[in-house]
Amino acid sequence: xxxxxxxFITIALLFFTGWIGFVAYSYLQLGRLAPQSDSDGSLxxxxxxxxxxxxxxxxxxxxxxxxxxxxxxxxxxxxxIDRNWGKRPSxxxxxxxxxxxxxxxxxxxxxxxxxxxxxxxxxxxxxxxxEPATEVPGSTxxxxxxxxxxxxxxxxxxxxxxxxxxPHAPREGYEVVPxxxxxxxxxxxxxxxxxxxxxxxxxxxxx
Amino acid sequence: xxxxxxLSQTQAATNFSEPxxxxxTTRAEIDSSLRFPVxxxxxxxxxxxxxxxxxxxxxxxxxxxxCFLDGICFLSYGRLLPVALDALLYGWAVPAGLGISLWLxxxxxxxxxxxxxxxxxxxxxxxxxxxxxxLGVLCGYGSSIPWLEYPNWAxxxxxxxxxxxxxxxxxxxxxxxxxxxxxxxxYLLLGLCAFSWLYTTANSFLTWGSVEASAQGPIxxxxxxxxxxxxxxxxxxxxxxxxxxxxxxxxxxxxYLAVLGFFxxxxxxxxxxxxxxxxxxxxxxMVSASVVATVLMIIPVIAVILNFAKMLQGQMGVxxxxxxxxxxxxxxxxxxxxxxxxxxxxxxxWNGILHFTNYSHGIMLLTLLGTVSxxxxxxxxxxxxxxxxxxxxxxxxxxxxxxxxxxxxxxxTVSAILGGLIEGLALDDAAVTxxxxxxxxxxxxxxxxxxxxxxxxxxxxxxxxxxxxxxHATHPDQKLSACSFNSLASVS
Numbered sequence: 001x002x003x004x005x006x007x008f009i010t011i012a013l014l015f016f017t018g019w020i021g022f023v024a025y026s027y028l029q030l031g032r033l034a035p036q037s038d039s040d041g042s043l044x045x046x047x048x049x050x051x052x053x054x055x056x057x058x059x060x061x062x063x064x065x066x067x068x069x070x071x072x073x074x075x076x077x078x079x080x081i082d083r084n085w086g087k088r089p090s091x092x093x094x095x096x097x098x099x100x101x102x103x104x105x106x107x108x109x110x111x112x113x114x115x116x117x118x119x120x121x122x123x124x125x126x127x128x129x130x131e132p133a134t135e136v137p138g139s140t141x142x143x144x145x146x147x148x149x150x151x152x153x154x155x156x157x158x159x160x161x162x163x164x165x166x167p168h169a170p171r172e173g174y175e176v177v178p179x180x181x182x183x184x185x186x187x188x189x190x191x192x193x194x195x196x197x198x199x200x201x202x203x204x205x206x207x
Numbered sequence: 208x209x210x211x212x213x214l215s216q217t218q219a220a221t222n223f224s225e226p227x228x229x230x231x232t233t234r235a236e237i238d239s240s241l242r243f244p245v246x247x248x249x250x251x252x253x254x255x256x257x258x259x260x261x262x263x264x265x266x267x268x269x270x271x272x273x274c275f276l277d278g279i280c281f282l283s284y285g286r287l288l289p290v291a292l293d294a295l296l297y298g299w300a301v302p303a304g305l306g307i308s309l310w311l312x313x314x315x316x317x318x319x320x321x322x323x324x325x326x327x328x329x330x331x332x333x334x335x336x337x338x339x340x341x342l343g344v345l346c347g348y349g350s351s352i353p354w355l356e357y358p359n360w361a362x363x364x365x366x367x368x369x370x371x372x373x374x375x376x377x378x379x380x381x382x383x384x385x386x387x388x389x390x391x392x393x394y395l396l397l398g399l400c401a402f403s404w405l406y407t408t409a410n411s412f413l414t415w416g417s418v419e420a421s422a423q424g425p426i427x428x429x430x431x432x433x434x435x436x437x438x439x440x441x442x443x444x445x446x447x448x449x450x451x452x453x454x455x456x457x458x459x460x461x462x463y464l465a466v467l468g469f470f471x472x473x474x475x476x477x478x479x480x481x482x483x484x485x486x487x488x489x490x491x492x493m494v495s496a497s498v499v500a501t502v503l504m505i506i507p508v509i510a511v512i513l514n515f516a517k518m519l520q521g522q523m524g525v526x527x528x529x530x531x532x533x534x535x536x537x538x539x540x541x542x543x544x545x546x547x548x549x550x551x552x553x554x555x556x557w558n559g560i561l562h563f564t565n566y567s568h569g570i571m572l573l574t575l576l577g578t579v580s581x582x583x584x585x586x587x588x589x590x591x592x593x594x595x596x597x598x599x600x601x602x603x604x605x606x607x608x609x610x611x612x613x614x615x616x617x618x619x620t621v622s623a624i625l626g627g628l629i630e631g632l633a634l635d636d637a638a639v640t641x642x643x644x645x646x647x648x649x650x651x652x653x654x655x656x657x658x659x660x661x662x663x664x665x666x667x668x669x670x671x672x673x674x675x676x677x678x679h680a681t682h683p684d685q686k687l688s689a690c691s692f693n694s695l696a697s698v699s
């Protein structure tokens with residue numbers, strides 16, 4: 001092979017087969033999926049401003065390195081459904097309202113696609129983020145104490161104060177309150193619900 | 208400078224258009240024109256290698272001991288891990304590979320370097336980009352898109368740097384003296400073109416945010432598979448195709464195998480990668496196509512490795528003596544292991560168990576630190592003495608570098624395979640609670656930590672040796688270490 005141009009063209013054409021198949025197809029087809037109209041409105045549901053800001057905190061803290069957000073079901077495994085991580089497998093349209101799809105490829109922590117269905121109490125999320133091991137014994141999750149601030153109680157205790165019991169509980173006369181970032185993050189986590197049905201994915205029968 | 212076994216001595220055995228050996232003055236001219244820019248690439252690459260592996264060791268310690276350095280925002284696990292992995296990929300592997308490629312392209316094109324300022328500017332831009340990106344992620348501006356975690360503004364200097372290098376390589380290719388193109392140049396051309404397409408596509412679709420989240424999964428999987436399979440692996444294979452004939456004097460075993468290996472690798476790698484989301488929210492046909500492509504990857508792997516094995520046959524003595532060839536041999540072995548591991552991972556039956564465990568992370572680390580890095584080390588072992596004008600100073604450091612890396616990578620792979628299997632079986636059984644799954648995985652995280660410590664020792668001994676080489680180059684009157692010995696000098 002002595003000529004550069006034919007070699008370059010061959011490389012480009014072979015490279016572009018995969019590019020067209022995976023990138024261009026995704027952009028043209030998956031990128032143009034429409035929301036499903038429903039009697040209750042459009043699905044997947046819209047997200048609050050706080051949840052959208054919370055997704056940025058989720059990205060910045062790299063939660064995705066340990067937590068996936070995809071319920072998987074294949075012909076050989078249905079353990080995600082059996083673990084109650086979701087009622088049905090996730091599909092592309094579930095991510096239509098997101099800025100970034102945090103699909104994740106590692107599960108050092110549980111899947112979070114439906115964490116908003118499993119835990120609905122925001123106080124639990126605050127306690128868990130502040131001191132994971134006291135809420136889930138044996139958890140290896142790092143503590144996110146820097147998303148909270150400790151302050152001296154002035155007069156009445158704050159309504160937002162986190163009720164803590166563990167070794168990091170505040171001293172007498174002090175309280176721990178979540179920052180805006182923590183509130184947004186919890187709003188985002190509470191919005192993790194794929195509990196509606198879409199036509200392309202039938203509900204999975206109980207075992 | 209040692210003798211230069213000619214690639215064209217072997218011409219009778221193949222019909223490959225191999226370059227004629229260069230005249231000694233041309234060689235010297237090329238080497239002296241490249242000395243500063245290529246060494247600059249190596250220096251910065253080694254800095255990021257060391258930093259990246261220290262951060263990786265810290266993150267693996269945090270996995271077994273979550274309270275270690277706990278509660279400090281810029282040292283939290285989720286921020287450190289992407290910075291560590293990106294430092295290894297964009298800080299170490301890419302500049303090291305590019306530095307070696309620039310030298311190989313200049314040598315194979317037989318043209319001394321013009322516009323070396325352009326390359327120096329490229330190195331500065333590139334490292335600024337990596338530095339700003341890492342700082343951005345640590346300060347909480349990360350995007351959490353796999354391999355594209357750097358905030359989008361950090362991709363601008365990286366892009367400028369690559370553009371400068373691309374222009375330079377095109378200039379060199381068009382000015383080449385021998386009109387023929389050797390197989391190494393094919394692979395380097397593929398790697399350099401593929402990177403610009405990959406990086407442009409991924410950045411315009413993902414980081415600069417023009418595509419809906421529903422379409423991001425396949426693009427992420429495509430980028431993270433191809434940045435290895437179509438950029439770093441081709442660079443490594445090209446370097447191997449150059450080093451083996453040069454060091455052993457053996458001809459390329461088969462022209463047909465080399466061509467088959469090249470084009471089937473290019474085509475099939477482009478279609479693999481979607482196995483990362485098997486059973487996930489992407490179209491099923493994409494996953495099926497990738498399963499087929501990943502299984503068929505066995506064809507280029509056999510073609511390439513058969514060629515290498517035939518060239519290395521009966522060369523055990525040279526492998527033991529030559530620091531470069533020893534690293535090449537281990538690189539080829541880990542390429543085979545990593546490809547077999549990813550083949551097994553692609554089979555739906557096994558993927559059901561191995562997915563979401565440490566197994567896929569292990570494949571990535573074996574590819575990055577086993578195949579790619581070991582071959583790049585070999586390239587540095589071959590090139591640095593030619594740039595500096597004297598051979599490696601200390602044989603013990605080379606041995607430490609090699610054996611600590613071999614043991615560390617082996618432990619890491621064992622931990623990925625066995626640990627991944629055990630963790631996966633536990634994860635697949637819904638009767639095992641999630642916290643119990645973690646306790647099954649814990650012992651393997653300890654093994655991983657030990658592996659990282661050994662790798663760190665290995666890299667420290669190499670960086671120390673490289674530093675001494677640079678010091679000796681500027682202070683040639685200093686006394687040499689007692690342990691430099693002749694067998695190293697004769698081949699490097």
